[in-house]
Amino acid sequence: MSKKITFTSIADLPPLVVSMGTTEVNATGSWRYLRPVYHDKTAPCIEGCPASEDIEQYMYWAARGDFDKAWEVLVEENPFPAVCGRVCYHPCESSCNRDHFDQSLGINSIERFIGDHGLEFSLDRFKVAEEREQKIAVAGAGPAGLAAAYHLRRLGYQVTVYEKEEKPGGILQYGIPRYRLPKHILEAEIMRLERFGVEIKTGVQVGKDIPWNEFLQHDAVFLAVGVHKSRKLNVPGEDLDGVIAGLDFLSRINSGEDVSLGKNVAVIGGGNTAMDAVRTALRLGSTPAIYYRRTRAEMPAILDEIEEAEREGIPMEFLVTPVELIGENGALKAMKLQRMELGEPDESGRRRPVPVEGSEYVVEVDNVITAIGEQGDFTSIPEKLIEWGVVKSDAFGQTEQRPVFAGGDIIEQPHTVVHAIGSGKKAAMAIHAYLNGGDIATLADKIHVGNKGGVSFLRFRDGHEGDPVDNHEVVTFENINTSYFTRKDRHQVPELDVKTRITNFEEVKGTIDREAAMDEALRCFNCGVCNMCDNCLVFCPDVAIKRRDDRFRYEIDYAYCKGCGICVVECPRSALSLVPEGK
Amino acid sequence: MNHVDIQPRIPEPELMYSGHLACPGCGASLAMRYALKALGNNTMVIIPACCWSIIAGPFPYSALGVPIYHTAFETAAAVASGMKAALDQQGKSDVTVMAWAGDGGTYDIGFQALSGAAERNEDFLYVCYDNEAYMNTGIQRSSSTPFGAWTTTTPENHRKERPKKDIVGILAAHRIPYLATVSVAYPEDFIRKFQKARSIRGMKFIQILSPCPPGWKTADDQSIHISRLAVESRIFPLLEIEHGEKYTLNLEPEGISVRDYLEAQGRFRKLSEQDVAYIQNEVDRKWEMLKRQVS
Ligand SMILES: Cc1cc2nc3c(=O)[nH]c(=O)nc-3n(C[C@H](O)[C@H](O)[C@H](O)COP(=O)(O)OP(=O)(O)OC[C@H]3O[C@@H](n4cnc5c(N)ncnc54)[C@H](O)[C@@H]3O)c2cc1C
Ligand SMILES: Cc1ncc(C[n+]2csc(CCOP(=O)(O)OP(=O)(O)O)c2C)c(N)n1
Ligand code: SF4
Ligand code: SF4
Ligand code: SF4
Ligand SMILES: [Mg+2]
Numbered sequence: 001m002s003k004k005i006t007f008t009s010i011a012d013l014p015p016l017v018v019s020m021g022t023t024e025v026n027a028t029g030s031w032r033y034l035r036p037v038y039h040d041k042t043a044p045c046i047e048g049c050p051a052s053e054d055i056e057q058y059m060y061w062a063a064r065g066d067f068d069k070a071w072e073v074l075v076e077e078n079p080f081p082a083v084c085g086r087v088c089y090h091p092c093e094s095s096c097n098r099d100h101f102d103q104s105l106g107i108n109s110i111e112r113f114i115g116d117h118g119l120e121f122s123l124d125r126f127k128v129a130e131e132r133e134q135k136i137a138v139a140g141a142g143p144a145g146l147a148a149a150y151h152l153r154r155l156g157y158q159v160t161v162y163e164k165e166e167k168p169g170g171i172l173q174y175g176i177p178r179y180r181l182p183k184h185i186l187e188a189e190i191m192r193l194e195r196f197g198v199e200i201k202t203g204v205q206v207g208k209d210i211p212w213n214e215f216l217q218h219d220a221v222f223l224a225v226g227v228h229k230s231r232k233l234n235v236p237g238e239d240l241d242g243v244i245a246g247l248d249f250l251s252r253i254n255s256g257e258d259v260s261l262g263k264n265v266a267v268i269g270g271g272n273t274a275m276d277a278v279r280t281a282l283r284l285g286s287t288p289a290i291y292y293r294r295t296r297a298e299m300p301a302i303l304d305e306i307e308e309a310e311r312e313g314i315p316m317e318f319l320v321t322p323v324e325l326i327g328e329n330g331a332l333k334a335m336k337l338q339r340m341e342l343g344e345p346d347e348s349g350r351r352r353p354v355p356v357e358g359s360e361y362v363v364e365v366d367n368v369i370t371a372i373g374e375q376g377d378f379t380s381i382p383e384k385l386i387e388w389g390v391v392k393s394d395a396f397g398q399t400e401q402r403p404v405f406a407g408g409d410i411i412e413q414p415h416t417v418v419h420a421i422g423s424g425k426k427a428a429m430a431i432h433a434y435l436n437g438g439d440i441a442t443l444a445d446k447i448h449v450g451n452k453g454g455v456s457f458l459r460f461r462d463g464h465e466g467d468p469v470d471n472h473e474v475v476t477f478e479n480i481n482t483s484y485f486t487r488k489d490r491h492q493v494p495e496l497d498v499k500t501r502i503t504n505f506e507e508v509k510g511t512i513d514r515e516a517a518m519d520e521a522l523r524c525f526n527c528g529v530c531n532m533c534d535n536c537l538v539f540c541p542d543v544a545i546k547r548r549d550d551r552f553r554y555e556i557d558y559a560y561c562k563g564c565g566i567c568v569v570e571c572p573r574s575a576l577s578l579v580p581e582g583k
Numbered sequence: 584m585n586h587v588d589i590q591p592r593i594p595e596p597e598l599m600y601s602g603h604l605a606c607p608g609c610g611a612s613l614a615m616r617y618a619l620k621a622l623g624n625n626t627m628v629i630i631p632a633c634c635w636s637i638i639a640g641p642f643p644y645s646a647l648g649v650p651i652y653h654t655a656f657e658t659a660a661a662v663a664s665g666m667k668a669a670l671d672q673q674g675k676s677d678v679t680v681m682a683w684a685g686d687g688g689t690y691d692i693g694f695q696a697l698s699g700a701a702e703r704n705e706d707f708l709y710v711c712y713d714n715e716a717y718m719n720t721g722i723q724r725s726s727s728t729p730f731g732a733w734t735t736t737t738p739e740n741h742r743k744e745r746p747k748k749d750i751v752g753i754l755a756a757h758r759i760p761y762l763a764t765v766s767v768a769y770p771e772d773f774i775r776k777f778q779k780a781r782s783i784r785g786m787k788f789i790q791i792l793s794p795c796p797p798g799w800k801t802a803d804d805q806s807i808h809i810s811r812l813a814v815e816s817r818i819f820p821l822l823e824i825e826h827g828e829k830y831t832l833n834l835e836p837e838g839i840s841v842r843d844y845l846e847a848q849g850r851f852r853k854l855s856e857q858d859v860a861y862i863q864n865e866v867d868r869k870w871e872m873l874k875r876q877v878s
Contacts, residue, residue, distance in 0.1 A: 005643045005644070007643075014643075017642055018643075019640070019642055019643045019644055019645035019651075020643050021643050021644045021645070022600045022602070022640075022644055022645060022646070022648075023600050023601070023602035023603045023604070023639075023640040023644050023645065023646040024600050024601055024602045025602060025644055026602035026603075026604065026640070026644075027602065028601070028602050028603075028604075031607065032607075483808075483811055534591065534592045538592060538593055538770050539613065539767075539770075539807055540613075541605060541607075541608065541609055541610070541612040541613035541616065541806075542601055542603070542605075542607075542612070543597050543599055543600065543601045543616060544601055547595075557601065559601075560601035560602055562607035562608075562803075563607060563803075564607035564608035564796075564803040564804055564806075565608070565802075565803055565804030566608055566803070566804050566806060566807055568804065569804040569805070569807070569808060570807050570808075578804075
């Protein structure tokens, strides 16, 4: 600040009227009644991601070509970017603000590129905070169990994952076919956890190979055994040769077994298992078709999967249900179907299918694959933990029995990979709090990302004490200053053409290349987080904004800022807020 | 986030100080900040009576890190001519002389001096920060005030029926070496043109559309937004004219409706549908003319 100049006599005055001081003597900040503040907010994509990946942040690094850093940011919250980049149903993209401008960002395709980058360069710079003595056991090496193990290990615990099957991965290993998720990708991401000190013991069934009571001897246990029992059709003829349960079918194929199917294969259902089964049957040389009792709009499968099945020319018969499977000498021959129509909405909100009297007809089939849903097999879990077919737990996976925590498909939550991963993370935090005599619920406010239940591991670990960020304020499209963005379509993901892909199990979708990943990441608005675009600095009429000494971000000189609000309005991404002065 | 290499978008040194006396959100103050970033400290500024006489601060304080010569309302171009001649006499011909006047001091009272200096091709830069009225004395109309705009001397029942004077056309007719229009919403373009002006000998004229929140009846935080709308609606084209002949359009916006620009400002509140259609028509017609001049 320049000095105040005082003339005490005529003799003090200069011979010419020349100003010697600067206007910095005027603290024009006193004019201000609104105060601009740097205030990072939550991007809606992050709120939309059940694993709360810091998408905005890894887009920042990806756009600048620093994929190592992007990978580090990503795996802070989710240990399986290459897997999720392939199989996630990407609710982040449906929440993306860019969707209201041109098209949502191709988050999933960038995530995949970053995941593959991590594998290509064997990135595994995980850090264990401090080694701890406590031992934690996890039942089930699916995405939920492995995610929990990962985060617990990072917190320093000695973690052992017990897996009933021969290989870890759960449905990623035995459910999802390799044309969607090649085994080497899954295995490489799991191996990284093992290198990091997560112990995985396969071929060990909790409740059988390890008795429940012994299992409970650990300092804490996490249950993530998934749901794998295929629902029955409950129609005559279900035991005929040629009738196969969907998940068994996929599991045998995924284990490398030869499964021989006949020509006409009917797949019953409209979920992911049905789509995977029907597309697998097609690749085995059959002529499969989908039979579903509601319409396409009600199909629970990921939309991408439905579209790919359609592209592969798979016929889909809607509003039908099998009422009888007809055999000859114990072998399946035909299937009797009944037409349905949609009635009143049921408890899921979807309109309930009701049979149309006298509409039965018969089709010839060689195989029927049932894929009308899976149920939990809870024979090895104490009954008191179960209610309505799921393991009872709170938002952080705490069951009523200490030290038992649960996550993934066995608790009440959508059956998706990313929800499983998110629940593993939450349980890891809850276990940590429990083992340290705390209560995770008291931390919820600090670690929540947005308002949809997601939590940040970074905030949990670092504490972010004194962080002025109102973590819950989510940036809407109206908060974006679109003057600073130009319309541009998203990058297309490369895919195998239909003719070649249906003859084999080659991966259908490809990874975008480095240039495309950078270019696509540049489309990101970086909602709510300052990316140092300099707009505020450039547009301040009062020279009140300065780069910080470390040249990272800026500070406002409130001695002079008049509170015009230009910086706030011209911030493209709502990383500043205008707040009433004196509050 | 860690450190990243910062590539400043515009020159970092500041030659304007905080604590100046412009209203919050003043376009003219931001304009000076950019101008001096572009010209650097080997510059002298001449300011006739206008808002900037006040913004610059009272004796013994100044808002600028370069010398300012305050002068009478009608004399900016004459004083600049004299100052340049005096510097030349002292062998200091590398100093950039910039006259910095409002629209009143340019289109109206200072017009004779400006036209004379332009005709003589004096070697200085004349900048008109155009806020489209006599703002410092309380929002009286000037010959720069656009058709239909409210001012205290063109109240709503006695509004301005004449169009804004075409100062760019007039200066182009003087065939001076360099003429440009700039907007505070396009800082890179702004700075490039000032740097270019500095490198050219002879008379340079730059017009800045300069939003004035109290005079235009806009919120303080809208100045950049409105500047951008002026360009996007083609009301204020960003252009350069060399020797009165070579026209360059620096930006060819898609052309949003003039309504977006007009509706954003209280001074146009009473325009009728017909008025808006008339303004749109005028803007379209002038844009076509401009396009012909460019090719
Ligand atoms: C065919 C199919 C395709 C799918 N496709 C997608 C998709 O594309 N995208 C998506 O988001 N979601 C998809 N889903 C859903 C998703 O796979 C699941 O929601 C997710 O895998 C659940 O994870 P989890 O860890 O809870 O259980 P799981 O993945 O089922 O893993 C549980 C693990 O526990 C093991 N286990 C079971 N009992 C014991 C025991 N007693 N002791 C030790 N280990 C035990 C199991 O062998 C298994 O490995 C699909 C589901 C299916 C069935
Ligand atoms: C000869 C003379 N007449 C009138 C004035 C009073 N006066 C001072 S500033 C001003 C208005 C200047 O208007 P403009 O040039 O557009 O600059 P602005 O104030 O809008 O920035 C007037 C009329 C004066 N200083 N000298
Ligand atoms: S634009 Fe970027 S930060 Fe904003 S919601 Fe989309 S992906 Fe997230
Ligand atoms: S632009 Fe400058 S003066 Fe205006 S509110 Fe922001 S910091 Fe304050
Ligand atoms: S305008 Fe740019 S630099 Fe300023 S806060 Fe917003 S993102 Fe950061
Ligand atoms: Mg004026």
